Amino acid sequence: MRKRIEQLEQESAELEPSESRREELNRQAIQYAERFLARLPEMKTFEPDAGRSAALEKAFSEEGEGLAILLETIDSAVIHEGINAASGGHMGYIPGGGIYPAALGDYLADVTNRYSGVAFASPGSAKMEQQLVRWMADLVGYPAKAGGDLTSGGSIANLSAIVAARETMGIRARDIENSCIYLTEDAHHCVDKALRAAGLDECIKRRVPMDELFRMDVQAFQQMLEQDLDSGLRPWLIIASAGTTDTGAIDPIEELASLAEKHELWLHVDAAYGGFFLLCEEGRQVLKGLSRAHSIVLDPHKGMFLPYGSGAVLVRDVQWLANSQSYQADYMQDATAGSVSYSPADLSLELSRPFRGMRFWLPLKLFGVAPFRAALSEKIWLSRYFYEQLDRTAGWEVGPYPALSVVSFRYVPENADADKFNRRLAEQVHADGKVFISTTLINGHFALRLAVLHFRTHLNHVDYLLNLLHRLVR
Numbered sequence: 001m002r003k004r005i006e007q008l009e010q011e012s013a014e015l016e017p018s019e020s021r022r023e024e025l026n027r028q029a030i031q032y033a034e035r036f037l038a039r040l041p042e043m044k045t046f047e048p049d050a051g052r053s054a055a056l057e058k059a060f061s062e063e064g065e066g067l068a069i070l071l072e073t074i075d076s077a078v079i080h081e082g083i084n085a086a087s088g089g090h091m092g093y094i095p096g097g098g099i100y101p102a103a104l105g106d107y108l109a110d111v112t113n114r115y116s117g118v119a120f121a122s123p124g125s126a127k128m129e130q131q132l133v134r135w136m137a138d139l140v141g142y143p144a145k146a147g148g149d150l151t152s153g154g155s156i157a158n159l160s161a162i163v164a165a166r167e168t169m170g171i172r173a174r175d176i177e178n179s180c181i182y183l184t185e186d187a188h189h190c191v192d193k194a195l196r197a198a199g200l201d202e203c204i205k206r207r208v209p210m211d212e213l214f215r216m217d218v219q220a221f222q223q224m225l226e227q228d229l230d231s232g233l234r235p236w237l238i239i240a241s242a243g244t245t246d247t248g249a250i251d252p253i254e255e256l257a258s259l260a261e262k263h264e265l266w267l268h269v270d271a272a273y274g275g276f277f278l279l280c281e282e283g284r285q286v287l288k289g290l291s292r293a294h295s296i297v298l299d300p301h302k303g304m305f306l307p308y309g310s311g312a313v314l315v316r317d318v319q320w321l322a323n324s325q326s327y328q329a330d331y332m333q334d335a336t337a338g339s340v341s342y343s344p345a346d347l348s349l350e351l352s353r354p355f356r357g358m359r360f361w362l363p364l365k366l367f368g369v370a371p372f373r374a375a376l377s378e379k380i381w382l383s384r385y386f387y388e389q390l391d392r393t394a395g396w397e398v399g400p401y402p403a404l405s406v407v408s409f410r411y412v413p414e415n416a417d418a419d420k421f422n423r424r425l426a427e428q429v430h431a432d433g434k435v436f437i438s439t440t441l442i443n444g445h446f447a448l449r450l451a452v453l454h455f456r457t458h459l460n461h462v463d464y465l466l467n468l469l470h471r472l473v474r
């Protein structure tokens with residue numbers, strides 16, 4: 001038996017490359033990453049799907065291949081087609097980030113592979129994440145008893161908050177048909193997915209009308225609320241957005257908080273896109289009242305420019321999250337939280353999970369907060385600049401002045417169908433590919449949409465887009 005075991009050890013020895021082999025692998029991987037970054041300014045931001053990913057259909061085999069060949073496969077099959085989310089030219093949807101030290105954080109987290117779900121297994125990683133949650137809680141103005149969890153993104157963070165709301169508000173299966181949830185048409189679609197996953201799809205969902213700036217209309221909400229109360233229904237949850245994905249509008253959080261307090265409703269604020277603008281003065285002026293929300297979602301892979309895979313849920317009282325996620329298992333009896341009040345697993349649907357804190361903590365410590373503040377402020381000013389440049393040029397129609405960093409706009413041709421014209425304009429911007437913007441419907445009309453949030457987006461990208469648009473409409 002020993003012999004057989006020793007033989008298997010030998011056959012699997014490749015799983016632990018030697019130091020010199022690691023050096024060689026590192027060198028090649030870093031060389032590729034450096035080459036990518038060097039090429040980035042010249043690369044397109046959008047390339048249509050030409051089927052290059054078909055190279056990945058090759059079956060997995062018993063024998064390994066060289067890293068050089070695999071890097072070539074990655075480069076040709078993955079890195080070019082679609083949206084280049086690492087590019088500053090990405091000004092569509094809500095752009096993500098990818099600041100470099102976050103990759104080093106992931107690298108170190110993966111090599112050391114601390115078990116970050118449970119504080120007993122890794123008090124240090126639990127503390128690191130708790131500090132990050134505390135930093136975000138301070139940012140939104142939450143008290144000491146607040147808490148939260150680092151998730152994979154905004155969708156899961158919204159789900160977690162909605163489950164905490166459901167449990168804390170005591171919504172049981174039998175209550176669902178009579179319970180009312182209030183949100184606008186512009187709430188992110190992941191909220192609907194979260195409500196369904198949380199078993200709340202059969203609640204009465206009231207789509208509250210929006211005002212001319214695409215914010216929840218408080219008066220309309222109040223009327224709906226009073227009518228529902230009069231009818232003996234049970235209003236319990238308001239889902240507001242602090243920066244809608246579509247227009248960047250910020251719902252009137254202060255007024256909604258007052259109504260939530262008066263009628264004992266849970267106020268959830270989806271600030272996945274807008275929340276981190278609290279770091280800059282321009283953002284603080286428009287993001288008021290977040291501290292009064294019961295739960296908040298932030299997306300560090302948007303506003304903190306981290307690579308994809310970082311969301312956050314915050315609750316004003318950590319107990320709400322803990323009560324909705326607590327668990328008991330005999331094999332976890334050693335796992336007391338120790339130096340932190342709660343392990344991440346006590347506040348999350350997950351047990352084993354990536355050590356998400358490291359990719360966030362390392363850049364924040366390495367750079368300090370100041371450059372993040374400046375970058376977020378820059379994004380706001382870039383969108384204002386774009387808005388003003390178009391607004392003063394004949395033929396262009398702009399949507400609301402950007403509350404944060406989203407601008408919707410369209411060209412109104414003299415003798416042609418505006419919707420058709422703008423659809424074609426969008427196609428031509430995509431065909432150029434140097435920059436990427438997305439499209440939407442504003443009051444039923446086809447519109448183009450600029451969203452500035454990438455840390456690499458600067459004046460040169462916005463100027464390029466402006467010149468391109470002017471050239472194309474001519």
Ligand SMILES: *Cc1c(COP(=O)(O)O)cnc(C)c1O
Nearest residue numbers: 094153154155188190245272273
């Ligand atoms: C991006 C976004 C989401 C979804 O977050 P993911 O990180 O993509 O899962 C939810 N709400 C808003 C407002 C967003 O901008």
